[in-house]
Amino acid sequence: MRNAMIIDGKDNVAVAIEPITAGDSVTYACEGEEVSLTAQQDITIYHKLAIRDIAKGEPVVKYGEHIGIASSDIKAGEHVHVHNVEGHRENLEAKE
Amino acid sequence: MTFYGYRRPDGRVGVRNKVLVLPASVCASDTTRIIAQQVEGAVTFNNQQGCSQVASDQQLTMDVLAGYAANPNVYGTVVVSLGCENCQMDLVVEAIRARTNKPIRQVIIQEAGGTLKAVDMGVRYAKEMVAEASMLQKEEFPLSELILGTECGGSDPTSGLAANVLIGELSDRIVAEGGTSILSETTEFIGAEHILARRAATPEVHDRIFEIVHRYEKALQLVGEEVREGNPSPGNKAGGITTLEEKSLGCIHKGGHSPVNAVYDYAKQVESKQGLVIMDTPGNDPSSVAAMVAGGAQVVVFSSGRGTPTGSPIAPVIKITGNRITFAKMEDNIDVDASPVIYGGDLKEMGQDLLELVAEVASGKQTKAESLGYTEMAIARVCNYV
Numbered sequence: 001m002r003n004a005m006i007i008d009g010k011d012n013v014a015v016a017i018e019p020i021t022a023g024d025s026v027t028y029a030c031e032g033e034e035v036s037l038t039a040q041q042d043i044t045i046y047h048k049l050a051i052r053d054i055a056k057g058e059p060v061v062k063y064g065e066h067i068g069i070a071s072s073d074i075k076a077g078e079h080v081h082v083h084n085v086e087g088h089r090e091n092l093e094a095k096e
Numbered sequence: 097m098t099f100y101g102y103r104r105p106d107g108r109v110g111v112r113n114k115v116l117v118l119p120a121s122v123c124a125s126d127t128t129r130i131i132a133q134q135v136e137g138a139v140t141f142n143n144q145q146g147c148s149q150v151a152s153d154q155q156l157t158m159d160v161l162a163g164y165a166a167n168p169n170v171y172g173t174v175v176v177s178l179g180c181e182n183c184q185m186d187l188v189v190e191a192i193r194a195r196t197n198k199p200i201r202q203v204i205i206q207e208a209g210g211t212l213k214a215v216d217m218g219v220r221y222a223k224e225m226v227a228e229a230s231m232l233q234k235e236e237f238p239l240s241e242l243i244l245g246t247e248c249g250g251s252d253p254t255s256g257l258a259a260n261v262l263i264g265e266l267s268d269r270i271v272a273e274g275g276t277s278i279l280s281e282t283t284e285f286i287g288a289e290h291i292l293a294r295r296a297a298t299p300e301v302h303d304r305i306f307e308i309v310h311r312y313e314k315a316l317q318l319v320g321e322e323v324r325e326g327n328p329s330p331g332n333k334a335g336g337i338t339t340l341e342e343k344s345l346g347c348i349h350k351g352g353h354s355p356v357n358a359v360y361d362y363a364k365q366v367e368s369k370q371g372l373v374i375m376d377t378p379g380n381d382p383s384s385v386a387a388m389v390a391g392g393a394q395v396v397v398f399s400s401g402r403g404t405p406t407g408s409p410i411a412p413v414i415k416i417t418g419n420r421i422t423f424a425k426m427e428d429n430i431d432v433d434a435s436p437v438i439y440g441g442d443l444k445e446m447g448q449d450l451l452e453l454v455a456e457v458a459s460g461k462q463t464k465a466e467s468l469g470y471t472e473m474a475i476a477r478v479c480n481y482v
Contacts, residue, residue: 017439046336046419048336063342065345066341067338067339067341082338085339087339088341089286089287090287
Protein backbone atom coordinates (compact mmCIF):
# COMPACT_ATOMS: atom_id res chain seq x y z
CA MET A 1 0.00 0.00 0.00
CA ARG A 2 1.29 3.47 -0.84
CA ASN A 3 1.62 5.41 2.40
CA ALA A 4 3.82 8.24 1.16
CA MET A 5 4.26 10.42 -1.91
CA ILE A 6 6.87 12.53 -3.61
CA ILE A 7 5.94 15.53 -5.74
CA ASP A 8 8.92 15.76 -8.09
CA GLY A 9 11.55 13.27 -9.22
CA LYS A 10 14.28 15.53 -7.76
CA ASP A 11 12.82 15.41 -4.22
CA ASN A 12 14.93 13.86 -1.45
CA VAL A 13 12.01 13.81 0.99
CA ALA A 14 8.62 12.09 0.76
CA VAL A 15 5.41 13.10 2.52
CA ALA A 16 3.63 10.53 4.71
CA ILE A 17 0.01 10.28 3.53
CA GLU A 18 -0.84 7.77 6.27
CA PRO A 19 0.46 7.61 9.86
CA ILE A 20 3.79 5.72 9.75
CA THR A 21 5.42 3.85 12.66
CA ALA A 22 9.16 3.19 13.01
CA GLY A 23 9.99 -0.08 11.22
CA ASP A 24 7.07 0.23 8.77
CA SER A 25 7.71 -0.18 5.09
CA VAL A 26 7.25 3.20 3.37
CA THR A 27 6.05 2.99 -0.25
CA TYR A 28 5.69 5.81 -2.75
CA ALA A 29 5.44 6.11 -6.50
CA CYS A 30 8.31 7.63 -8.51
CA GLU A 31 7.75 8.00 -12.26
CA GLY A 32 5.28 5.11 -12.26
CA GLU A 33 7.51 2.74 -10.26
CA GLU A 34 6.80 1.82 -6.65
CA VAL A 35 9.76 2.47 -4.37
CA SER A 36 10.02 1.24 -0.77
CA LEU A 37 12.25 1.97 2.22
CA THR A 38 11.99 1.39 5.96
CA ALA A 39 10.88 4.15 8.33
CA GLN A 40 13.53 4.73 11.02
CA GLN A 41 11.18 6.81 13.16
CA ASP A 42 7.46 7.41 13.65
CA ILE A 43 6.25 9.87 11.00
CA THR A 44 3.11 11.89 11.72
CA ILE A 45 0.70 11.94 8.77
CA TYR A 46 1.65 14.69 6.24
CA HIS A 47 5.13 15.15 7.78
CA LYS A 48 8.27 14.43 5.75
CA LEU A 49 10.84 11.65 5.78
CA ALA A 50 14.17 11.40 3.96
CA ILE A 51 14.12 8.98 1.02
CA ARG A 52 17.91 9.01 0.78
CA ASP A 53 20.72 10.04 3.11
CA ILE A 54 21.06 13.83 3.28
CA ALA A 55 24.39 15.14 4.62
CA LYS A 56 24.56 18.19 6.89
CA GLY A 57 24.68 21.32 4.68
CA GLU A 58 22.94 19.68 1.71
CA PRO A 59 19.70 21.15 0.37
CA VAL A 60 16.43 19.47 1.33
CA VAL A 61 14.36 19.17 -1.86
CA LYS A 62 10.52 19.06 -2.08
CA TYR A 63 8.37 20.21 -5.03
CA GLY A 64 11.67 19.83 -6.95
CA GLU A 65 12.91 22.98 -5.16
CA HIS A 66 15.10 23.77 -2.16
CA ILE A 67 13.01 24.12 1.00
CA GLY A 68 16.02 24.49 3.33
CA ILE A 69 19.41 23.11 4.34
CA ALA A 70 19.99 20.00 6.46
CA SER A 71 21.31 21.20 9.83
CA SER A 72 22.54 17.69 10.70
CA ASP A 73 23.12 14.43 8.84
CA ILE A 74 19.77 12.83 8.03
CA LYS A 75 19.49 9.10 7.25
CA ALA A 76 17.01 7.66 4.76
CA GLY A 77 13.76 6.87 6.62
CA GLU A 78 14.23 9.57 9.29
CA HIS A 79 11.77 12.33 10.09
CA VAL A 80 12.70 15.61 8.37
CA HIS A 81 11.44 18.74 10.13
CA VAL A 82 12.49 21.83 12.11
CA HIS A 83 14.93 19.80 14.27
CA ASN A 84 17.16 18.95 11.30
CA VAL A 85 16.34 21.57 8.62
CA GLU A 86 16.96 25.31 8.55
CA GLY A 87 15.37 27.82 6.20
CA HIS A 88 17.88 29.37 3.84
CA ARG A 89 17.21 32.44 1.71
CA GLU A 90 18.64 31.95 -1.77
CA ASN A 91 19.11 34.55 -4.49
CA LEU A 92 16.42 33.18 -6.76
CA GLU A 93 16.68 36.04 -9.23
CA ALA A 94 20.23 34.87 -10.00
CA LYS A 95 19.14 31.23 -10.02
CA GLU A 96 16.29 31.90 -12.43
CA MET B 97 -21.01 28.43 -17.79
CA THR B 98 -23.17 31.21 -16.34
CA PHE B 99 -24.46 32.56 -13.01
CA TYR B 100 -27.28 34.82 -11.88
CA GLY B 101 -26.08 38.12 -10.48
CA TYR B 102 -26.88 41.81 -10.06
CA ARG B 103 -26.02 44.37 -12.73
CA ARG B 104 -24.61 47.59 -11.25
CA PRO B 105 -24.84 51.08 -12.80
CA ASP B 106 -21.03 51.13 -13.23
CA GLY B 107 -21.27 48.08 -15.51
CA ARG B 108 -19.94 45.54 -13.03
CA VAL B 109 -21.80 42.45 -11.80
CA GLY B 110 -22.39 41.51 -8.15
CA VAL B 111 -23.12 38.09 -6.66
CA ARG B 112 -24.65 39.51 -3.46
CA ASN B 113 -26.81 42.58 -2.96
CA LYS B 114 -25.75 44.18 0.32
CA VAL B 115 -25.98 47.68 1.71
CA LEU B 116 -22.66 48.67 3.27
CA VAL B 117 -22.61 50.89 6.36
CA LEU B 118 -19.02 52.07 6.03
CA PRO B 119 -17.06 53.41 9.02
CA ALA B 120 -14.58 56.05 7.82
CA SER B 121 -12.50 55.52 10.94
CA VAL B 122 -12.23 53.65 14.20
CA CYS B 123 -14.25 56.45 15.83
CA ALA B 124 -17.26 55.66 13.62
CA SER B 125 -17.02 51.87 13.89
CA ASP B 126 -19.30 51.33 16.88
CA THR B 127 -21.87 53.66 15.34
CA THR B 128 -21.92 51.64 12.12
CA ARG B 129 -22.30 48.45 14.18
CA ILE B 130 -25.35 49.91 15.94
CA ILE B 131 -26.84 51.09 12.62
CA ALA B 132 -26.27 47.81 10.78
CA GLN B 133 -27.81 45.82 13.64
CA GLN B 134 -31.10 47.64 13.06
CA VAL B 135 -31.27 47.00 9.31
CA GLU B 136 -31.75 43.54 7.84
CA GLY B 137 -29.64 43.41 4.66
CA ALA B 138 -27.04 45.91 5.86
CA VAL B 139 -23.44 44.92 6.68
CA THR B 140 -20.53 46.68 8.35
CA PHE B 141 -17.12 45.90 9.81
CA ASN B 142 -14.77 47.21 12.44
CA ASN B 143 -12.35 49.71 10.91
CA GLN B 144 -9.44 50.10 13.32
CA GLN B 145 -7.79 52.73 11.12
CA GLY B 146 -8.86 55.97 9.43
CA CYS B 147 -7.06 58.43 11.68
CA SER B 148 -3.60 59.25 13.04
CA GLN B 149 -1.96 57.65 10.02
CA VAL B 150 0.93 58.76 7.83
CA ALA B 151 0.00 59.36 4.18
CA SER B 152 1.07 56.02 2.68
CA ASP B 153 -0.58 54.13 5.54
CA GLN B 154 -3.79 56.13 5.21
CA GLN B 155 -3.80 55.34 1.49
CA LEU B 156 -4.06 51.59 2.25
CA THR B 157 -7.07 52.28 4.49
CA MET B 158 -8.65 54.58 1.91
CA ASP B 159 -8.23 51.98 -0.84
CA VAL B 160 -9.97 49.34 1.28
CA LEU B 161 -12.83 51.71 2.20
CA ALA B 162 -13.34 52.82 -1.42
CA GLY B 163 -12.87 49.29 -2.73
CA TYR B 164 -15.43 47.85 -0.36
CA ALA B 165 -18.00 50.45 -1.39
CA ALA B 166 -17.21 49.83 -5.07
CA ASN B 167 -17.26 46.01 -4.81
CA PRO B 168 -20.16 44.93 -7.03
CA ASN B 169 -21.62 42.77 -4.23
CA VAL B 170 -22.61 46.10 -2.64
CA TYR B 171 -25.74 47.90 -3.87
CA GLY B 172 -24.91 51.17 -2.16
CA THR B 173 -23.08 52.63 0.83
CA VAL B 174 -23.95 54.71 3.86
CA VAL B 175 -20.65 56.32 4.87
CA VAL B 176 -20.40 57.21 8.56
CA SER B 177 -17.57 59.40 9.83
CA LEU B 178 -16.97 61.05 13.18
CA GLY B 179 -16.07 64.36 11.55
CA CYS B 180 -12.53 65.17 12.65
CA GLU B 181 -10.60 62.06 11.51
CA ASN B 182 -7.90 61.95 8.79
CA CYS B 183 -10.21 59.93 6.53
CA GLN B 184 -12.53 62.94 6.11
CA MET B 185 -15.98 62.32 4.65
CA ASP B 186 -15.26 64.27 1.45
CA LEU B 187 -12.03 62.31 0.90
CA VAL B 188 -13.78 58.95 1.41
CA VAL B 189 -16.65 59.92 -0.89
CA GLU B 190 -14.20 61.18 -3.51
CA ALA B 191 -12.25 57.90 -3.35
CA ILE B 192 -15.47 55.89 -3.75
CA ARG B 193 -16.63 58.12 -6.63
CA ALA B 194 -13.32 57.52 -8.43
CA ARG B 195 -14.28 53.84 -8.56
CA THR B 196 -18.08 53.72 -8.91
CA ASN B 197 -21.29 55.71 -9.45
CA LYS B 198 -23.40 53.57 -7.09
CA PRO B 199 -25.61 55.19 -4.40
CA ILE B 200 -23.88 56.91 -1.45
CA ARG B 201 -25.46 58.55 1.66
CA GLN B 202 -23.45 60.37 4.31
CA VAL B 203 -23.68 60.68 8.11
CA ILE B 204 -21.19 62.77 10.10
CA ILE B 205 -21.64 62.06 13.81
CA GLN B 206 -20.40 65.44 15.08
CA GLU B 207 -22.66 67.30 12.64
CA ALA B 208 -25.69 65.05 13.23
CA GLY B 209 -25.52 65.86 16.93
CA GLY B 210 -24.23 62.73 18.60
CA THR B 211 -24.85 59.01 18.54
CA LEU B 212 -28.65 58.84 18.72
CA LYS B 213 -29.23 61.38 15.96
CA ALA B 214 -26.48 59.85 13.77
CA VAL B 215 -27.91 56.36 14.31
CA ASP B 216 -31.41 57.62 13.46
CA MET B 217 -30.13 59.12 10.18
CA GLY B 218 -27.97 56.12 9.34
CA VAL B 219 -30.74 53.58 10.00
CA ARG B 220 -33.22 55.52 7.83
CA TYR B 221 -30.72 55.87 4.95
CA ALA B 222 -29.76 52.18 5.16
CA LYS B 223 -33.40 51.04 5.28
CA GLU B 224 -34.25 53.11 2.20
CA MET B 225 -31.27 51.69 0.38
CA VAL B 226 -32.12 48.09 1.32
CA ALA B 227 -35.67 48.67 0.04
CA GLU B 228 -34.29 49.93 -3.29
CA ALA B 229 -31.81 47.05 -3.47
CA SER B 230 -34.56 44.50 -2.85
CA MET B 231 -36.31 45.58 -6.07
CA LEU B 232 -33.38 44.44 -8.24
CA GLN B 233 -33.89 41.33 -10.35
CA LYS B 234 -31.04 38.93 -10.99
CA GLU B 235 -29.82 38.45 -14.55
CA GLU B 236 -27.77 35.72 -16.20
CA PHE B 237 -24.08 36.48 -16.80
CA PRO B 238 -21.08 34.53 -18.10
CA LEU B 239 -18.39 33.44 -15.60
CA SER B 240 -16.04 35.87 -17.36
CA GLU B 241 -17.65 38.57 -15.17
CA LEU B 242 -16.12 36.98 -12.08
CA ILE B 243 -13.02 38.16 -10.27
CA LEU B 244 -11.97 35.27 -8.05
CA GLY B 245 -9.83 35.89 -4.96
CA THR B 246 -7.62 33.00 -3.82
CA GLU B 247 -6.26 32.69 -0.30
CA CYS B 248 -4.66 30.10 1.97
CA GLY B 249 -4.54 30.21 5.75
CA GLY B 250 -3.69 27.83 8.54
CA SER B 251 -1.69 25.90 5.96
CA ASP B 252 -0.30 22.42 6.41
CA PRO B 253 1.46 20.14 3.90
CA THR B 254 -1.90 19.07 2.44
CA SER B 255 -2.45 22.66 1.28
CA GLY B 256 0.40 22.33 -1.22
CA LEU B 257 -0.46 18.72 -2.10
CA ALA B 258 -4.20 19.01 -2.58
CA ALA B 259 -6.26 22.09 -1.65
CA ASN B 260 -4.06 24.69 -3.38
CA VAL B 261 -3.57 22.34 -6.34
CA LEU B 262 -7.36 22.13 -6.68
CA ILE B 263 -7.68 25.92 -6.34
CA GLY B 264 -5.02 26.22 -9.08
CA GLU B 265 -7.14 23.97 -11.27
CA LEU B 266 -10.13 26.23 -10.56
CA SER B 267 -8.04 29.34 -11.25
CA ASP B 268 -7.00 27.98 -14.66
CA ARG B 269 -10.68 27.26 -15.45
CA ILE B 270 -11.75 30.79 -14.44
CA VAL B 271 -8.98 32.13 -16.72
CA ALA B 272 -10.18 29.82 -19.54
CA GLU B 273 -13.75 31.15 -19.03
CA GLY B 274 -12.36 34.66 -19.62
CA GLY B 275 -12.50 35.86 -16.00
CA THR B 276 -9.88 37.13 -13.55
CA SER B 277 -8.18 35.14 -10.78
CA ILE B 278 -6.09 36.86 -8.08
CA LEU B 279 -3.11 35.16 -6.44
CA SER B 280 -2.26 36.94 -3.15
CA GLU B 281 0.06 36.78 -0.11
CA THR B 282 3.48 38.16 -1.06
CA THR B 283 5.09 36.80 2.12
CA GLU B 284 4.20 33.36 0.87
CA PHE B 285 5.94 33.85 -2.46
CA ILE B 286 9.27 34.04 -0.60
CA GLY B 287 11.38 31.12 -1.84
CA ALA B 288 9.06 30.47 -4.78
CA GLU B 289 9.09 33.84 -6.52
CA HIS B 290 11.34 32.59 -9.34
CA ILE B 291 8.65 30.08 -10.37
CA LEU B 292 6.02 32.83 -10.61
CA ALA B 293 8.45 35.17 -12.37
CA ARG B 294 9.06 32.53 -15.06
CA ARG B 295 5.33 32.69 -15.82
CA ALA B 296 5.21 36.49 -16.12
CA ALA B 297 3.53 37.63 -19.34
CA THR B 298 5.87 40.61 -19.76
CA PRO B 299 9.35 41.66 -18.53
CA GLU B 300 7.64 44.38 -16.42
CA VAL B 301 5.50 41.81 -14.58
CA HIS B 302 8.59 39.59 -14.14
CA ASP B 303 10.50 42.43 -12.47
CA ARG B 304 7.52 43.50 -10.36
CA ILE B 305 7.20 39.99 -8.87
CA PHE B 306 10.80 40.13 -7.57
CA GLU B 307 10.31 43.75 -6.52
CA ILE B 308 7.28 43.13 -4.28
CA VAL B 309 8.97 40.17 -2.58
CA HIS B 310 12.21 42.09 -1.96
CA ARG B 311 10.27 45.17 -0.81
CA TYR B 312 8.53 43.07 1.80
CA GLU B 313 11.72 41.55 3.14
CA LYS B 314 13.50 44.93 3.20
CA ALA B 315 10.61 46.66 4.97
CA LEU B 316 10.77 44.11 7.77
CA GLN B 317 14.57 44.30 7.98
CA LEU B 318 14.33 48.11 8.34
CA VAL B 319 12.48 47.66 11.62
CA GLY B 320 14.84 44.90 12.71
CA GLU B 321 12.42 42.07 12.07
CA GLU B 322 12.76 38.82 10.13
CA VAL B 323 9.86 37.45 8.14
CA ARG B 324 10.68 33.95 9.42
CA GLU B 325 9.94 34.96 13.02
CA GLY B 326 6.21 34.68 12.39
CA ASN B 327 6.16 32.38 9.41
CA PRO B 328 5.67 29.42 9.34
CA SER B 329 3.31 29.71 12.33
CA PRO B 330 3.26 27.20 15.19
CA GLY B 331 0.23 25.52 13.59
CA ASN B 332 1.96 25.30 10.19
CA LYS B 333 4.90 23.55 11.90
CA ALA B 334 2.73 21.19 13.96
CA GLY B 335 1.08 20.18 10.68
CA GLY B 336 4.46 19.37 9.13
CA ILE B 337 5.57 22.53 7.27
CA THR B 338 9.24 23.07 8.12
CA THR B 339 10.32 26.31 6.42
CA LEU B 340 8.88 29.42 4.79
CA GLU B 341 10.18 28.18 1.42
CA GLU B 342 8.20 24.96 1.80
CA LYS B 343 5.07 26.93 2.72
CA SER B 344 5.55 29.26 -0.26
CA LEU B 345 6.08 26.42 -2.75
CA GLY B 346 2.72 25.04 -1.60
CA CYS B 347 1.02 28.45 -1.55
CA ILE B 348 1.73 29.41 -5.15
CA HIS B 349 -0.14 26.36 -6.48
CA LYS B 350 -3.30 28.47 -6.03
CA GLY B 351 -2.25 30.34 -9.18
CA GLY B 352 -2.49 27.20 -11.33
CA HIS B 353 -0.42 27.20 -14.50
CA SER B 354 -1.64 30.34 -16.28
CA PRO B 355 0.66 33.24 -17.24
CA VAL B 356 0.79 36.10 -14.71
CA ASN B 357 -0.60 39.12 -16.55
CA ALA B 358 -0.34 41.89 -13.95
CA VAL B 359 0.78 42.77 -10.42
CA TYR B 360 -1.56 45.02 -8.40
CA ASP B 361 -0.73 46.97 -5.27
CA TYR B 362 -2.73 46.30 -2.10
CA ALA B 363 -6.51 46.86 -2.50
CA LYS B 364 -6.27 48.61 -5.88
CA GLN B 365 -9.06 48.17 -8.41
CA VAL B 366 -8.53 44.95 -10.41
CA GLU B 367 -9.67 44.79 -14.03
CA SER B 368 -12.15 42.12 -15.04
CA LYS B 369 -11.41 39.61 -17.84
CA GLN B 370 -7.66 39.77 -17.18
CA GLY B 371 -6.67 36.17 -16.55
CA LEU B 372 -4.31 35.44 -13.67
CA VAL B 373 -3.01 38.44 -11.74
CA ILE B 374 -1.08 38.91 -8.48
CA MET B 375 -2.03 41.29 -5.68
CA ASP B 376 0.66 42.39 -3.22
CA THR B 377 -0.88 41.46 0.14
CA PRO B 378 0.40 40.18 3.49
CA GLY B 379 0.05 36.53 4.52
CA ASN B 380 -2.33 37.61 7.27
CA ASP B 381 -5.61 36.17 6.00
CA PRO B 382 -8.26 38.79 6.93
CA SER B 383 -6.21 41.68 5.53
CA SER B 384 -5.28 39.75 2.37
CA VAL B 385 -8.91 38.74 1.72
CA ALA B 386 -10.00 42.34 2.43
CA ALA B 387 -7.55 43.64 -0.20
CA MET B 388 -8.83 41.27 -2.91
CA VAL B 389 -12.46 42.08 -2.06
CA ALA B 390 -11.57 45.78 -2.21
CA GLY B 391 -10.00 45.04 -5.58
CA GLY B 392 -13.39 43.81 -6.76
CA ALA B 393 -13.31 40.05 -6.09
CA GLN B 394 -16.93 38.87 -5.83
CA VAL B 395 -16.05 35.33 -4.66
CA VAL B 396 -13.10 34.08 -2.60
CA VAL B 397 -11.79 30.50 -2.39
CA PHE B 398 -9.76 29.85 0.71
CA SER B 399 -7.74 26.72 1.51
CA SER B 400 -6.84 25.63 5.01
CA GLY B 401 -5.01 22.55 6.21
CA ARG B 402 -5.59 23.26 9.88
CA GLY B 403 -9.14 24.64 9.44
CA THR B 404 -10.25 28.27 9.79
CA PRO B 405 -13.66 29.99 9.94
CA THR B 406 -12.67 33.34 8.26
CA GLY B 407 -15.34 35.00 6.10
CA SER B 408 -15.90 38.46 4.65
CA PRO B 409 -18.55 41.12 5.22
CA ILE B 410 -19.41 41.35 1.53
CA ALA B 411 -18.02 38.37 -0.42
CA PRO B 412 -18.85 34.69 -0.06
CA VAL B 413 -15.77 32.71 1.02
CA ILE B 414 -15.58 29.04 -0.02
CA LYS B 415 -13.43 26.95 2.34
CA ILE B 416 -11.39 24.03 1.02
CA THR B 417 -9.14 21.61 2.91
CA GLY B 418 -6.78 18.94 1.57
CA ASN B 419 -6.59 17.32 5.03
CA ARG B 420 -9.18 14.55 5.45
CA ILE B 421 -8.79 14.65 9.25
CA THR B 422 -9.45 18.42 9.33
CA PHE B 423 -12.48 17.99 7.05
CA ALA B 424 -13.90 15.34 9.40
CA LYS B 425 -13.25 17.55 12.46
CA MET B 426 -14.34 20.92 11.05
CA GLU B 427 -16.95 20.05 8.44
CA ASP B 428 -19.19 22.76 9.94
CA ASN B 429 -16.72 25.34 8.62
CA ILE B 430 -15.39 23.73 5.45
CA ASP B 431 -17.25 23.53 2.15
CA VAL B 432 -15.01 21.25 0.10
CA ASP B 433 -12.87 18.19 0.89
CA ALA B 434 -9.92 18.23 -1.54
CA SER B 435 -8.12 15.28 0.10
CA PRO B 436 -9.00 12.91 -2.78
CA VAL B 437 -6.35 14.79 -4.80
CA ILE B 438 -3.78 13.01 -2.58
CA TYR B 439 -5.52 9.63 -2.62
CA GLY B 440 -6.03 9.05 -6.34
CA GLY B 441 -8.97 11.38 -7.15
CA ASP B 442 -9.34 12.87 -10.63
CA LEU B 443 -8.07 16.45 -10.37
CA LYS B 444 -9.72 17.57 -13.63
CA GLU B 445 -13.10 16.25 -12.52
CA MET B 446 -12.73 17.86 -9.09
CA GLY B 447 -11.72 21.15 -10.72
CA GLN B 448 -14.88 21.07 -12.84
CA ASP B 449 -17.01 20.31 -9.74
CA LEU B 450 -15.40 23.24 -7.91
CA LEU B 451 -16.05 25.56 -10.86
CA GLU B 452 -19.71 24.51 -10.74
CA LEU B 453 -19.80 25.21 -6.99
CA VAL B 454 -18.33 28.69 -7.61
CA ALA B 455 -21.10 29.34 -10.17
CA GLU B 456 -23.74 28.13 -7.65
CA VAL B 457 -22.29 30.33 -4.89
CA ALA B 458 -22.18 33.26 -7.32
CA SER B 459 -25.88 32.63 -7.99
CA GLY B 460 -26.66 32.82 -4.28
CA LYS B 461 -25.84 29.50 -2.60
CA GLN B 462 -24.67 30.26 0.94
CA THR B 463 -21.16 29.22 1.93
CA LYS B 464 -20.52 27.84 5.41
CA ALA B 465 -18.71 31.05 6.45
CA GLU B 466 -21.81 33.02 5.37
CA SER B 467 -24.27 30.73 7.12
CA LEU B 468 -22.25 30.99 10.34
CA GLY B 469 -22.12 34.79 10.06
CA TYR B 470 -18.35 35.25 9.75
CA THR B 471 -17.48 38.78 8.64
CA GLU B 472 -14.10 39.54 10.21
CA MET B 473 -11.64 41.62 8.20
CA ALA B 474 -8.46 43.62 8.68
CA ILE B 475 -6.64 46.40 6.84
CA ALA B 476 -2.89 46.14 6.17
CA ARG B 477 -0.53 48.77 7.64
CA VAL B 478 2.33 50.36 5.73
CA CYS B 479 4.79 48.78 8.16
CA ASN B 480 4.36 45.34 6.70
CA TYR B 481 3.62 42.38 8.86
CA VAL B 482 3.70 38.75 7.88
